Amino acid sequence: MTGHAGGSAEPPDTGGVGGTTRQAARWATVGDARAHVTGRLAAAGVEPCEVDADLLIASVCGWTRPRVALERDTPLEAGTAAAIGALADRRAAREPLQRLLGEIGFRRLRLRVCDDVLVPRPETEVLAGLAIEATPPEGIVVDVGTGTGAVALAVADEATPGLVVATDVSEAAVACAADNAQRRGLAVNVRLGDLLEAVPEQLRGEVDVLVSNPPYLTPEEVAAAAPEVAEHEPREALVGGAGGQDVIWRLLAAAGQWLAPGGTVLVEGATTRLAAAAERAEQLGLRGVGVQRDLAGRERVLVARR
Ligand SMILES: C[S@@+](CC[C@H](N)C(=O)[O-])C[C@H]1O[C@@H](n2cnc3c(N)ncnc32)[C@H](O)[C@@H]1O
Structure with missing residues (x-):
């Protein structure tokens, strides 16, 4: 899945060390983060990428997984976006999901x-x-x-x-x-x-x-x-x-x-x-x-x- 859940015009991030962390500064909403992280994980061969993206975002925000979809238009603070981007980069490097979730x-x-x-x-x-x-x-x-x-x-x-x-x-x-x-x-x-x-x-x-x-x-x-x-x-x-x-x-x-x-x-x-x-x-x-x-x-x- 590479479509945008939010309103950003940024293309999904598809690779590069630290790539997602850098792009995170431009995510305006939770939906932007969701779309970019999903695309990044898909490009890295992570399956199921949508689930992992939602779980990483949920863990940084302190939410349940279903809430991530409901909050797609919620603005993202820069620190939160950076934390999500850093976890996405580690997951794209194929660190086990549960180790990132803690x-x-x-x-x-x-x-x-x-x-x-x-x-x-x-x-x-x-x-x-x-x-x-x-x-x-x-x-x-x-x-x-x-x-x-x-x-x-x-x-x-x-x-x-x-x-x-x-x-x-x-x-x-x-x-x-x-x-x-x-x-x-x-x-x-x-x-x-x-x-x-x-x-x-x-x-x-x-x-x-x-x-x-x-x-x-x-x-x-x-x-x-x-x-x-x-x-x-x-x-x-x-x-x-x-x-x-x-x-x-x-x-x-x-x-x-x-x-x-x-x-x-x-x-x-x-x-x-x-x-x-x-x-x-x-x-x-x-x-x-x-x-x-x-x-x-x-x-x-x-x-x-x-
Ligand atoms: C497959 S993991 C299982 C860990 C845990 N029991 C579980 O099921 O999630 C095997 C564990 O055995 C430990 N181990 C390996 N060789 C061992 C040995 N000779 N004596 C005791 N523990 C050993 C490893 O450090 C590792 O934590």
């Missing part, structure tokens, strides 16, 4: 999205749901590779655990998860470390639910992904070694030592490699091994018990 909805929660921390994905809500269902009252839950804390926080929010521990190797992720826990007033104990090494030793053999959305892509899969992923998400959150399975297999190998008898391990993985992960889990002596599908019907989560 937060994302995950199940019942709104979470802060942080620099250098993976933006939680809708399919991971299925993993969180399985963890919530598997958590007994007062149970002990460990979320490995917590990122923003999404899964751990959803469990603390929707189940009645006695203890939720969340780990990550990334300092940015640990800080982000701890901040989200504090903002939401949810009790999650966040620790820095590889897999389960930072989990208190006395929890060995006591964990009721071990849940993880670990890095599970190959370097080639990341290289082929959309720029939002390949260029803007942290590599350590995505790549699970040359074959994509390194972190999953190390986690499965540790699961038997940390789970309580009958405890559940839930691991998100690549559809094409879950069968191999399930075979590995069986070889390691885990029981009741199965695979759950995501909302798109793709095999997504490995489920097993000690």
